[in-house]
Amino acid sequence: MARREPGSALLQKNASARVLFITGALLFPSFLLQQDIAIRAMQIMLFLLLNVLSGRKIRFLQYLVVSAGIVVFNLVIPTGRVLVSPLGLAVTEGALKSGLLKATAMTGLIALSQFSIRAELRFPGRVGGLIGRSLFYFERIMGGRRKINRKDIIGSVDALLLEVQGAGPMQEGEENDPDRTTPVGLAILLVSLVASWGAYAFTIVHPHPIWGG
Amino acid sequence: MARKSTISLTSRMDLVAFMGAICLFLSAIEYMIPKPIPFLRVGIANVPILLCLDVLPVPLLLLVVVLKVIGQGLIGGTLISYVFLFSAVGSFASALSMLLFRRLFAPRISLVGVGVLGALFSNITQILLARVLIFGEGAWLIAPPFLALGTVTATLLGLFAERFAARSRWLASVRSAVAASKAL
Numbered sequence: 482m483a484r485r486e487p488g489s490a491l492l493q494k495n496a497s498a499r500v501l502f503i504t505g506a507l508l509f510p511s512f513l514l515q516q517d518i519a520i521r522a523m524q525i526m527l528f529l530l531l532n533v534l535s536g537r538k539i540r541f542l543q544y545l546v547v548s549a550g551i552v553v554f555n556l557v558i559p560t561g562r563v564l565v566s567p568l569g570l571a572v573t574e575g576a577l578k579s580g581l582l583k584a585t586a587m588t589g590l591i592a593l594s595q596f597s598i599r600a601e602l603r604f605p606g607r608v609g610g611l612i613g614r615s616l617f618y619f620e621r622i623m624g625g626r627r628k629i630n631r632k633d634i635i636g637s638v639d640a641l642l643l644e645v646q647g648a649g650p651m652q653e654g655e656e657n658d659p660d661r662t663t664p665v666g667l668a669i670l671l672v673s674l675v676a677s678w679g680a681y682a683f684t685i686v687h688p689h690p691i692w693g694g
Numbered sequence: 695m696a697r698k699s700t701i702s703l704t705s706r707m708d709l710v711a712f713m714g715a716i717c718l719f720l721s722a723i724e725y726m727i728p729k730p731i732p733f734l735r736v737g738i739a740n741v742p743i744l745l746c747l748d749v750l751p752v753p754l755l756l757l758v759v760v761l762k763v764i765g766q767g768l769i770g771g772t773l774i775s776y777v778f779l780f781s782a783v784g785s786f787a788s789a790l791s792m793l794l795f796r797r798l799f800a801p802r803i804s805l806v807g808v809g810v811l812g813a814l815f816s817n818i819t820q821i822l823l824a825r826v827l828i829f830g831e832g833a834w835l836i837a838p839p840f841l842a843l844g845t846v847t848a849t850l851l852g853l854f855a856e857r858f859a860a861r862s863r864w865l866a867s868v869r870s871a872v873a874a875s876k877a878l
Contacts, residue, residue, distance in 0.1 A: 509774055537771070554832030583828050587776055594778070595771035602768055608760070611711055615761045616768070618715030623722065635858050642864040646712060 490536025495666030498602040501535070504670040505597020511677040512589055518578065520680045521585040527673060528592035534669065535596045544591075548584040555580030621645045706875070709868065710754050714761025716742045721766045736847045737813060739766070743789050744805050744812075744855040747796045749869055759789045776827060780820050788816035805859065806852030813848030817841050 492501065508528075515521050532539055561575030603613050622645050630637040720739040739762060746755050763782045767773035772781070792812035795803055817840055825833035859865055 505774055551828055554829040554835060557832040557835065558830055579830065583830075587828060590775035591772060591777060594767075594773055594775040598768055598771040598773045600768050611707060611714075611757070612761060612764055612768075614708065614711035615714035615718065615765055618712050619718040619722075619765065619769075622715055622719045626719070635854075635861050639858075639862045639864050642716070642862075643867070646864065646867075 490534060492531065492535040492596070492666055492669065495661070495663040496670060497662045498599040500662045500666070500670065501597045501599060502602050504674065505593055507674055508593055508597070508677050509590075511674075511681045512593060513586065515681055515684065516582070517684050518581050518585060520684060521582075521589060524677055524680060525585060525589045525592055527676060528589060528596060531596040531669075531673060532592060537595050539592075544588045547591075548588055551584040551587060552577070552580035555583060618645065621648065706754060709872070710750075710757050710761065713742050713746055713750070713758045714765060717758065717762035718765040718769060721762070722769060737788075737816075737844070737851060740785075740788060740809070740812065741851055741855050741858070743785075744792065744809055744852065745859055745865060747792060747805075747808065748800070749865075749872055752793060755793065756786075756789065759785050779827075780823060783823055784816040784820045787819040788812040791815035804852065805855045806849055809848040809852030809855065810845055813844040814841065817844040 496504075512521070512524050512528075515524060529539055556570065556572055556576045559571050559573040559576055560579070561573045563571045564574055564577065565572050600616060603609055622641065625641045625645060628637060628641050628644075717739045720741060724736055724738045743755070743759060743762070746758060750758065763778070763785050764773070766781055767778045770777070772778050789812070791814075792808045795811050796808050799807075821833055821837050821840060824836070825831070829836065
């Protein structure tokens with residue numbers, strides 16, 4: 482199978498899947514340990530920016546709907562003082578903070594994960610090899626997806642599976658695992674790490690949350 | 695079109711990888727369906743698991759589930775998010791419950807029945823997880839529509855799996871290869 486050319490987005494061209502994954506793994510604790518909702522929101526903005534630089538499409542509406550849903554469900558159980566009571570529903574401070582913390586955790590981790598995980602990421606070991614082999618067959622099936630006929634889904638899917646399976650197993654060297662991290666890519670990721678961990682250090686040195694905590 | 699009468703995936707790991715790939719292909723189709731909540735899934739990717747219930751030994755079937763879960767995380771880019779956790783918990787709850795009911799009650803239970811039970815177990819574990827991680831007590835509000843939707847989609851997918859299993863020459867070739875191979 483031919484090697485896939487890197488995309489045109491900045492981080493697609495300048496950072497390998499492995500380096501992006503390591504960056505994501507290092508950013509992960511700095512985000513989850515952060516209890517200040519305002520700083521968490523800034524971290525999410527950083528992750529969204531990294532998504533843009535990675536060429537990922539950002540689904541703002543989905544993020545908003547998910548966040549709103551989580552906050553509303555958390556407001557069902559009131560805790561703390563009542564802030565406002567629109568339409569008879571008491572919005573309490575504790576429930577609102579709890580909802581916002583969970584909503585930011587959910588959306589932030591999705592944003593973090595989406596820029597740092599690429600399909601061409603390969604893991605070491607036997608399980609890693611198995612995942613690589615599975616992704617290899619997946620790309621073959623995807624390559625033939627246009628042969629699926631809506632009028633005969635079962636028949637056409639069956640024919641496609643027979644065809645892909647008949648093409649034989651993966652050969653050595655057919656995996657697509659490019660390593661192309663450049664100083665530019667590394668610099669962007671290092672700045673992101675310093676910003677995210679720096680924000681966490683700030684909340685330790687300055688333990689008065691902007692909001693939340 | 696290349697059509698071979700015998701299965702050319704020689705090793706059992708290739709068969710597992712191939713089954714995992716089908717799960718990923720169906721996950722990619724599912725990924726294109728818009729959803730209000732990211733971990734809410736129709737469950738199309740469970741069809742290969744349903745089809746494998748009578749074909750693969752338990753360890754290999756669970757390996758297919760592992761590939762499905764990790765592959766979904768890689769393709770959807772959700773590997774280090776709560777979505778991955780929900781996917782893993784739901785997939786294993788579904789696969790283990792389907793295996794249990796199929797092994798206990800086959801041939802009196804159809805793929806539709808097994809699929810519906812799998813969906814129920816998957817959805818219940820996901821609701822419990824959502825209660826702990828995200829929604830708090832409010833999770834019970836989403837339980838009725840979540841379970842109802844899961845039952846409807848699982849019924850439809852079970853019907854599809856029954857028809858596919860009856861008609862598919864590919865599945866028949868896998869079955870005969872597995873039966874013929876002592877290595878499996």
